[in-house]
Amino acid sequence: MLEFGANDAGSGEGPGTYVKDGTEATFMADVVEASREQPVIVDFWAPWCGPCKTLGPALEAAVEKARGKVRMVKIDVDQNPRLVQMLAQQGLPMQSIPTVVGFVGGQIADMFQGAVPPGQIDAFIDALVRTGGSGGLEEALEAAEEMLDGGAAADAAQTFAAIAAEDPASARAHAGLIRAHLAMGEADRAQALLDALPGDVANAPEVEAARAQxxxxxxxxAAGPVAELLARVEADPDDRQARFDLATALEASGDRAGAVDQLLELFRRDREWNDGAAKAQLLTIFEAAGPKDPVALAGRRRLGSMILI
Incomplete structure (x- = not known):
């Protein structure tokens, strides 16, 4: 594993203190886990990419100027195609480069594509630093999450609403408020809150997860009885609609693992059925479950393996 300060083959400049090269093998440690300690910027680039040659050095200079408030990992897309493919399958737009993604707390916090002026790079880094060091608001968010996990949805909603009022750009607060109303059975209110969000917040990963939920x-x-649907599938394993409906009913009953199993089996049997409905539903479940959910993590790996076959 390369250490921060190792030579950066992409920049054409000397090694940087806060910049390193990354690979598929080091991505989880260098990016996802490291971002739990401080923001990490990932620059997806390629040697043949003209805009990358402009953006890369500018990004590195800005990261160095931040003096440790953020770290940067450079990923050569030509050398790591499997990683790029897996990220694209999980919803990260990887159709063009350079693509720059900011990770905070193990999750995607912001991103942009293409070469941008230095002022926009500085603003991008400043926003990541603010997100990664929100002080008291971060503690309040953690408390609200604990309330929601503990079944105190109404109290959680009040806390999330107060945080969102103080920091309107906090996607986590807005997403938590939506999930709290959903937990209280107020789906219409949750939808109204979602519809009212501005575009930059509405497209944040946390809000996307709430949208999936x-x-x-x-x-x-509208889910049917699990037992009845299971009997239909056992009677005719090729009944695609029955298997899809069974997965929906299992998810509704709280059996996420069972739902994922049924959808993966449907994908294995006919990945193109109903315009790829099995894969789309799997991605919705994974998004709703969040990046740490063990069932979702295992399901993503299994789906990725099946896609690559």
Whole structure:
């Protein structure tokens, strides 16, 4: 594993204190886990990419200027195609480079594509630093999450709402407020809050996860009886609709692992059925579950392996 300060083959300049090269093998440690301690910027680039030759050195200079408030990892997309493919399958737009992604707390916090002026780079870094060091608001967010996990949805909603009022750009606060109303059975209110969000917040990963949970909640209302659907699938394993409906019913009943198993089996049997409905539903479940959910993590790996076959 390369250490921070190792030579950066992409910049054409000398080694930087806060910049390093990354690979598929080091991505989890260098980016996801490291971002739990401080923000990490990932520059997806390639040697043949003209804009990358302009953006890369500018990014490195800005990171060095921040003097340890952020770190930077450079990923050569030509040398790490499997990593790029897996990230794209999980919803990260990787169709063009350079793509620059900011990670905070193990999750994507912000991103941009293409070469941008130095002022925009500085603003991008400043926003990541603010997100990664929110002080008392961060503690309040953690407390609200604990309330929600503990079943005190109404108290959590009040706390999330107060945080969102103080920091309107906090996607985590808005997402938490949506999830709290959903937990209280107020799907219409949750949808109204979601619809009212500005675009920059509405597209944040935390809000996307809340949106996925809202979508699954809507499906749950129309889910059929698990036993009846299971009997249909056992009677005819090739009944695609019955298997999809069974997965929906299992997710609605709280059996996420069972739902993922059924959808993966449906994908294995017919990945193109109903315009790829099995894969789309799997991605919705993974998004709703969050990046740390063990069932979602295992499901993503299994789906990725099946796609690459």
């Amino acid at each position: 809202l979508a699954l909640a809507g499906q749950a209302a």
